[in-house]
Amino acid sequence: MSTWDVEPFDNDDAADFAIELDDASTEARIEMVGSVLERVAKATADDPLFSDAQRAVAAAALIAAQHPGGANVPSTYGPGPTTPMPQFPAYLRDLAIETLDRVITAPSWLPEYWEEAGQEPAWRRSIFDLRGILNPPQQESLFDL
Numbered sequence: 043m044s045t046w047d048v049e050p051f052d053n054d055d056a057a058d059f060a061i062e063l064d065d066a067s068t069e070a071r072i073e074m075v076g077s078v079l080e081r082v083a084k085a086t087a088d089d090p091l092f093s094d095a096q097r098a099v100a101a102a103a104l105i106a107a108q109h110p111g112g113a114n115v116p117s118t119y120g121p122g123p124t125t126p127m128p129q130f131p132a133y134l135r136d137l138a139i140e141t142l143d144r145v146i147t148a149p150s151w152l153p154e155y156w157e158e159a160g161q162e163p164a165w166r167r168s169i170f171d172l173r174g175i176l177n178p179p180q181q182e183s184l185f186d187l
Contacts, residue, residue: 056100102138
């Protein structure tokens with residue numbers, strides 16, 4: 043895998059995914075994003091589908107862009123698709139969170155890849171930032187309402 047930075051679209055797999063999304067219909071984009079998230083969230087260590095992990099991180103970034111706090115995701119997270127994305131169904135948010143949790147834990151090979159590149163802390167920060175947009179911390183209430 044060729045990478046140029048730690049952000050979701052800063053690698054060949056995600057850049058190719060962005061091009062494929064640009065070439066797809068609106069309905070197909072929803073299916074493509076959902077299916078890559080599903081494949082990676084459910085993949086096992088020896089599953090070749092886990093090779094889609096970088097695409098799944100990019101898909102999670104697209105979902106995050108449509109949530110509060112995610113307005114800057116497209117400009118912050120690299121080249122991504124140039125065609126406007128459709129409104130993604132609400133259930134994809136939970137799947138994106140599950141996928142992000144999956145790619146940062148064993149048996150995922152991504153943390154080791156980024157550690158070898160000397161960029162694991164920065165990569166993890168980008169993943170945690172996306173996760174924070176998708177699942178922001180809840181403010182504690184002093185009183186029960």
